Amino acid sequence: MALVSVKDLHKSFGELEVLKGIDLEIEAGEVVSIIGRSGSGKSTLLRCLNQLERHDWGTIVLADQRLDGTAMSPGELSRNVGMVFQSFNLFPHKTVVENVMLAPVVVKQTPRDEARRIAESVLAKVGMSEKVDAYPAQLSGGQQQRVAIARALAMNPKVLLCDEVTSALDPELVGEVLRVLEDLASEGMTLILVTHEMKFARDVSDRVVFMHQGRIHESGDPQTLFSQPRTPELSQFIASVL
Amino acid sequence: MTLDFSTLLPYTDQILHGLMTTLWLTAVTTMAGIALAIVVAYLRDGASKGRPTLVSRLLGGYVEVIRNTPFIVQLFFLFFGLPALGIPISATVAALLAMILNLGAYTAEILRAGIDSTQRGQHEAARALGLSRLQSFRHVVLVPAFSRVYPSLISQCIIVMLGSAVVSQISVFDLTYAANFIQSRNFRGFEVYLVVTLIYLLLAVGLRLAFEFVGRRLFAFRQGGSA
Numbered sequence A: 001m002a003l004v005s006v007k008d009l010h011k012s013f014g015e016l017e018v019l020k021g022i023d024l025e026i027e028a029g030e031v032v033s034i035i036g037r038s039g040s041g042k043s044t045l046l047r048c049l050n051q052l053e054r055h056d057w058g059t060i061v062l063a064d065q066r067l068d069g070t071a072m073s074p075g076e077l078s079r080n081v082g083m084v085f086q087s088f089n090l091f092p093h094k095t096v097v098e099n100v101m102l103a104p105v106v107v108k109q110t111p112r113d114e115a116r117r118i119a120e121s122v123l124a125k126v127g128m129s130e131k132v133d134a135y136p137a138q139l140s141g142g143q144q145q146r147v148a149i150a151r152a153l154a155m156n157p158k159v160l161l162c163d164e165v166t167s168a169l170d171p172e173l174v175g176e177v178l179r180v181l182e183d184l185a186s187e188g189m190t191l192i193l194v195t196h197e198m199k200f201a202r203d204v205s206d207r208v209v210f211m212h213q214g215r216i217h218e219s220g221d222p223q224t225l226f227s228q229p230r231t232p233e234l235s236q237f238i239a240s241v242l
Numbered sequence B: 001m002t003l004d005f006s007t008l009l010p011y012t013d014q015i016l017h018g019l020m021t022t023l024w025l026t027a028v029t030t031m032a033g034i035a036l037a038i039v040v041a042y043l044r045d046g047a048s049k050g051r052p053t054l055v056s057r058l059l060g061g062y063v064e065v066i067r068n069t070p071f072i073v074q075l076f077f078l079f080f081g082l083p084a085l086g087i088p089i090s091a092t093v094a095a096l097l098a099m100i101l102n103l104g105a106y107t108a109e110i111l112r113a114g115i116d117s118t119q120r121g122q123h124e125a126a127r128a129l130g131l132s133r134l135q136s137f138r139h140v141v142l143v144p145a146f147s148r149v150y151p152s153l154i155s156q157c158i159i160v161m162l163g164s165a166v167v168s169q170i171s172v173f174d175l176t177y178a179a180n181f182i183q184s185r186n187f188r189g190f191e192v193y194l195v196v197t198l199i200y201l202l203l204a205v206g207l208r209l210a211f212e213f214v215g216r217r218l219f220a221f222r223q224g225g226s227a
Helices: A042-049 A074-080 A096-106 A112-125 A141-153 A171-186 A198-204 A222-227 A232-241 B005-049 B054-067 B071-084 B091-116 B120-128 B133-170 B175-186 B189-218
Strands: A004-013 A016-026 A031-035 A057-062 A081-084 A159-163 A190-194 A207-212 A215-220
Touching (some): A004 A042, A016 A215, A031 A198, A042 A159, A042 A190, A074 A081, A081 A141, A096 A141, A096 B133, A112 A141, A141 A159, A141 A171, A171 A198, A198 A222, A207 A222, A207 A232, A215 A232, B005 B054, B005 B091, B005 B133, B005 B175, B054 B091, B071 B091, B091 B133, B120 B133, B133 B175, B133 B189, B175 B189
Parallel strands (some): A031 A190, A031 A207, A081 A159
Antiparallel strands (some): A004 A016
């Protein structure tokens, strides 16, 4: 049984149909990159997976539980799915370690000292142990994004969703964030990434999904997909980004 | 005319008494008014995302009534109106209640501006981490919202402190009441009001400095710099 199973997923914003029937199965430990032009629905798909957007039709099954708005509470959902955003979205009034501790303490009711230990260990994993007491405003973009990854990991999710996590970074800071994701991938974390980093998608993913006009247009293992695209849309896309 | 401040000396106790009353009225009002404003802002904020509920309409009505009527009328309404409805109320309680309701309404509106300017990503990050709406409001939204509107909040609290002079009209023994009392005995209006004016000025400046001191600690995260 797949960890994430999406069937016939539809989502519209008003008149505009953004997702026109998505079927996708993702196994535990798999790293899946979703690529495509802006407006192709990749971020919306990702946001449906943790219900930041409610889908209109279709089913999402996550770890044997259906996500249908009411079936899983936000608290439960957050134990299964973590999310990292393009714009980091750290809480500015909390220090690095407080950012990471917040959800375990408030949502999971983890005792503070235990939450602190968890926070320190995930911060060590992303290489941010030196900055536990800094405020987000005192960090570089790359550091903020690594803290955001640690914050998501502190809930011990089964899947980590990454929505263009390097797009807001200065080019020289992209590497440090991708390295953290690579480490997570090699540890067996299930990652679903919407990304414009084609090299990363090719080198680290187990599978690449190309979205076009609200549908999965082509998908497969990265080597084949990038070297032998089957559809003209994908070849055009690859030509335009490489 | 000659100024003779020694005529005030026999009334030092009254001035101190009035000053203490003004101080504690302001202190209690500031704390209770801000607490009230947080509750009102939260309940109204929830409604703004869906259709307005009865609670949010009532709170909206409360905020509008307070902001569009004179404070002295609000005070008289409580002090003379409630007993007429069979609810006995002392002058001090009426004064305190009027001040809290007044500050609560203005601050709720100030705070709402701060809450509305919260970036969408903050709400989304909180939701993705599994925080409920109340948890998100309390742990994520509230402090940055306060920090953005803090200067307006300081001014509003000072306005209420100065506005508390009005409670002398229902014979609450505040600083203004003390002044009226003294000048009706010694007929040295100029000296009395000069002194009382200076005291109010010092109170206002002191209150602002105290608020700024607290703000620097509370909102240290805004100062940035290296860790």
